Amino acid sequence: MLVMIMEAMQMTVKSKSNTPKNTFLTANMTLTPNLSYGQPNAGNMLIKGENLTVLECLLPKYAGLIRCVYIDPPYNNQEKYTHYLDSGSHETWLQDVSLRIKLLVELLSTGGSIWISIDDNEVHYLKVAVDKIMGRNNFITTIIWQQRTTRENRNVFSNNHEYLLVYAKNAKDFKAARNLLPLTPKVRSRYRNPDNDPRGPWQSVSLNAQAGHGVPSQFYDVVAPNGRRHSPPKGRCWIYNQERLQEEIRKNNVWFGSDGNGVPRLKRFLSNTQCGLTPDTLWIGEDVGTNSMAKKHMLKLFPGQPLFDTPKPEQLIHRILKISTNPGDLVLDAYLGSGTTSAVAHKMGRCYIGIEDGEHAITHCADRMKQVIDGESGGISNTVGWVGGGGYDFYWLNRK
Ligand SMILES: C[S@@+](CC[C@H](N)C(=O)[O-])C[C@H]1O[C@@H](n2cnc3c(N)ncnc32)[C@H](O)[C@@H]1O
Incomplete structure (x- = not known):
């Protein structure tokens, strides 16, 4: 069941540097200065909490303001990962993800789009469910992402790809707003x-x-x-x-x-020639990274920590944000995981809201963003000429 919608209100709070800031807070959302970092009130938020409740909290202030939603929910593949569980019934999984997508759509701006990572197991069911929420006419495309380049010989087929389902708030507005990709x-x-x-x-x-x-x-x-x-x-x-x-x-x-x-x-x-390439629907690992490249990046970011099992490569999110957003636009990821979307958005000069329920909101997302602000050099840093700077505010839902 939907949790009661909490009223968002503007409150004046004191930042780490004691500068009064007019920052977003709700009754249930607590700004946590010792987990925030860099320039306060820069328009970037990490939120630790259950995403359905958090999204309900965000709605009063952020409805119609998000240019790009990227989500990478658990794929319902009956795995027990180190940092989260991915086992439930198909019906519950589909209902849970659908509920969240219904709220995410309300947050999207004109020209906004939602990109959903998913694999073979649930993609077709999810497509039908999201068609019902967003309207089939707002379905843009299915992108195939080559997530591994090596062959898995133990299976009947070596499954080397995942999907990105792309929907627009309004297909016509998205067509006018989306960017071309730079010539390779x-x-x-x-x-x-x-x-x-x-x-x-x-x-x-x-x-x-x-x-x-x-x-x-x-x-x-x-x-x-x-x-x-x-x-x-x-x-x-x-x-x-x-x-x-x-x-x-x-x-x-x-x-x-x-x-x-x-x-x-x-x-x-x-x-x-037009100053760019029309994006195509086949994204190969050589161009946008693979799972194993993302894991190697994890090992560098978090040496000695248990490996986060399912990170996405920064290059993949970079391409999504390149197509769907411009500098200063607001990006939201409601299943932040290890913080890939916030890291990429930050390096690309986009604002962001990242939501993660697990403890890794602190051990991974916050820690990764500190490294990014200090000039972390992995992932897309070279591509975008990242040298550091900026900041984010950390909020905690229902913290006792
Ligand atoms: C597949 S991972 C996302 C990985 C991410 N894209 C990355 O690059 O690291 C899914 C994440 O969603 C989080 N999650 C699952 N259900 C959630 C919920 N209801 N609210 C907030 N986070 C949730 C899990 O803890 C997990 O970290």
Whole structure:
């Protein structure tokens, strides 16, 4: 059952540095200065507590303000991890996660999105449940994440991927708001300049299309500058009529190969391409990290401590936040685990709310964020040029 909604109120509290701050508090949520770190009241919160109650507490103040929700709930795989249990009935699990998603949706802003990590065991049931909550028209996509690159030979199939279900508060708003990804060095390297074109690097793309879609004016022989004639390849036609194609040749926009005898192709200039890549749905470990890479990062962050079993790599969350948010936007993770989302959001200059019920809210999340603020160099630090700074406030739900 839903717990009673507690009233959020603005209260003036004293920070560690005794500066009066107008900070979010609720009757049941206690600011805990000795677990907070760095610049107080910077808009970043770690909250130790059961997430259903915490979300109800957040609603009065944060409804409609969260740009990106990322959640990585227990997957209901009947495991007993060192830091939390993941065993229950399918029905209870689905109901519990659905209840939380219903509240999370209310927190989302215009253009906001929710990203849910899940594996093969429950993904299809969860998809149907979330469709009912958010509306099928707000389902954006399912991303496949290659979470391991080695082969598991003990099973019938080596299961090497998990999923991210992506939903928008409103699909149309999200489409307008989402960011492109930066061109990768691999894509950029496809643009060259073999003819020293003053307009800069270009790549050649096909100038022909399926014949079935063509009109008569698209079937003709192209005459190259060296006089050679080119018919459209079998079953194809030119994408332009003859007049337009001659115009493109005159403007030096058509490439006939380095010897001038090749099939004509169109030059597409790097300077004219949209300044980024449309995100695709297949995310490989080489680009966004794997579980084992995340665990190696854990060992560096928490030497001598029992290993947190299910961390996500910072690179994975980095890509999610790159697509879905801009600097200063508010990100929320209601199953914070070892603090990956807060660490990445912090390094990327996003504000964040991270909720975690277990003791690792202190031993991992708070400790990790202190390291981040002190300039921790693992994960995405190099990629984003992270050198440290900022701060977070630690809140404790129902602390006696
Ligand atoms: C799969 S882990 C998240 C791992 C995280 N993404 C990371 O990179 O470290 C799930 C986490 O959810 C926490 N959790 C489970 N149920 C919760 C609840 N009702 N309220 C708050 N936290 C919860 C567990 O303690 C666990 O740390």
